[in-house]
Amino acid sequence: MNLKINIKNGAGMTKKTVGIVGLGRMGNGMAQSLLRKGFNVVGTDIGEAPRQAAREIGVNVVVDINALCAEAGVIILSLPMAKHVQAVVKGEGGIIDHAQPNTLIIDTSTSEPEVTRALSIELGQLGHQLLDCPVSGGPAGAAAGTMVMVVGGKRSSLERAQLYLDALSSDVVYMGKSGNGHAAKLINNLLCAAHLVSTAEAVALGTKAGLDPADLIAGLNAGSGRSAVSEVNFPRWILNKGFDSGFTMQLMRKDVRLAQNMISEMGLELPLAEQVAEIWSQSEESIPDQADFNCIVKHAGLGE
Numbered sequence: 001m002n003l004k005i006n007i008k009n010g011a012g013m014t015k016k017t018v019g020i021v022g023l024g025r026m027g028n029g030m031a032q033s034l035l036r037k038g039f040n041v042v043g044t045d046i047g048e049a050p051r052q053a054a055r056e057i058g059v060n061v062v063v064d065i066n067a068l069c070a071e072a073g074v075i076i077l078s079l080p081m082a083k084h085v086q087a088v089v090k091g092e093g094g095i096i097d098h099a100q101p102n103t104l105i106i107d108t109s110t111s112e113p114e115v116t117r118a119l120s121i122e123l124g125q126l127g128h129q130l131l132d133c134p135v136s137g138g139p140a141g142a143a144a145g146t147m148v149m150v151v152g153g154k155r156s157s158l159e160r161a162q163l164y165l166d167a168l169s170s171d172v173v174y175m176g177k178s179g180n181g182h183a184a185k186l187i188n189n190l191l192c193a194a195h196l197v198s199t200a201e202a203v204a205l206g207t208k209a210g211l212d213p214a215d216l217i218a219g220l221n222a223g224s225g226r227s228a229v230s231e232v233n234f235p236r237w238i239l240n241k242g243f244d245s246g247f248t249m250q251l252m253r254k255d256v257r258l259a260q261n262m263i264s265e266m267g268l269e270l271p272l273a274e275q276v277a278e279i280w281s282q283s284e285e286s287i288p289d290q291a292d293f294n295c296i297v298k299h300a301g302l303g304e
Contacts, residue, residue, distance in 0.1 A: 016040065016074075017039070017041075017072050018034055018039050018041055018042075018072055018074045018075070018076060019042050019068045019069070019071060019076065020034075020041060020044075020075070021044055021065065021068065021078070021079065021095075022109075023045035023053070023061070023078075024045070025142075026078045026108070026135070026138075027045070027050070027054075027076075027078035028050065028053055028057065028139075029139045029140070029141070030076060030078060030108070030142045031057060032057055033142065035058050035059070036145070036167075037145070039164075039167065040060070041058070041060065042059070042060040042061075042071040042072055043059045043060070043068070044064060044068050045061075065088065065094055065098060066093060066097070069098040069099050069100060070098070070100075073099075073100045074104045074164060075095065075099075076108060076164070077106065077108060077109055079109040079111075081111070081254060082111040085109055085111050085115065086119065089105065089119055090122065096122075096123070096126065096128075099128055101127060102127055103128045103129070104131070104161060105128065105129065105131070106131050106133050106165075107130065107131065107132050108133050108135050108149075109134065110134045110185050110189065111132065113132075113152075113179035113182045113183045113186075113262075116130070116178055116179045116182050117178050120132075120179070129153070129154065129156075129160070130153060130178065131151055131152070131157050132151065132152040132153060132179060132181035132182045133150075133181055134182055135169070136148045136188065137169075138247055145167060145168055145170070146169070147169045147170070148169060148172075148173070149165060149168070149171070149173070149181075150181045150184040150185055150188070151172060151181045152175050152179050152180035152183070152184075153177070153178045153181070154178075158174060186255055187262075189252065189255040189256065190273060190276070192228070192229060193252060193255075193277075194272070195228070195230075196293075196294065196296050196297060196300070197276055197296065197297075197300040199220075199227065199229050200296070201300055202216075202220070202225070203217065203301075204300075205301075207302075214235075214239055217234045217239065243294050243295055244292060245294055248291065248292065249283065249289055249291045249292070249296070251293065252280070253280050253281070253284065253289075256276070259273070260273070260277045279296075280296065283296055283299040
């Protein structure tokens with residue numbers, strides 16, 4: 001393992017350094033979990049607000065990727081889209097320009113499988129390693145270290161990353177070759193998008209029939225109609241009208257579009273998935289990008 005170890009901790013123990021590019025809510029939450037587990041965390045972000053928030057929890061915030069690479073041979077990416085991952089990895093002043101030999105990059109973004117596979121090949125030719133490790137669990141799961149990760153890439157890279165993934169997650173599922181983690185995540189998010197729509201319609205139906213929504217959700221969760229959406233999203237963010245999960249409509253629309261692209265590329269006809277994608281696309285007219293993604297229920301049958 002080529003881990004940069006540079007801080008003594010207690011009686012002969014050492015802290016391992018890990019870098020984070022992207023210190024938003026997810027990156028900040030992951031930093032909290034890593035710090036709590038005894039890692040030295042160095043991070044960078046283009047925004048001053050996330051940089052300051054990271055400093056306040058003990059992250060060594062540096063000015064750019066060059067400075068981050070000088071400190072860390074293991075780097076976590078927490079970025080919005082594939083284009084941001086590409087820019088950070090191979091853009092001017094990016095990781096490729098400044099990485100230590102045999103750097104391991106752990107991409108927790110929800111990105112595009114083919115972009116990931118191309119980056120993995122390019123990084124591999126330069127002696128580096130890339131794992132796609134998209135996550136579920138939101139900012140709360142990131143801060144608690146209870147996220148779920150679906151992982152694509154070489155198994156040897158996963159073995160090297162396991163120490164870090166264990167600090168961040170409650171469950172790691174290996175999906176095989178590079179890009180498979182991102183493919184699995186897009187499929188997962190398509191299902192989540194569908195469950196939000198179908199459960200909203202079910203609750204709208206139940207409300208019209210005179211059922212209390214909370215009672216109906218409790219009944220569904222005791223039966224075969226339950227899902228993570230009915231068990232988590234409705235009680236935590238929807239029924240109480242909180243709508244503050246930390247994941248936006250813009251990001252879920254992006255993931256649904258990417259899943260729709262996968263369907264087209266595979267030459268499949270999946271009519272239900274297409275209808276779900278159309279509902280999410282139509283919601284742009286009434287629900288702004290920065291609204292919480294659970295707000296789709298307002299478009300799918302549930303009023304304010």
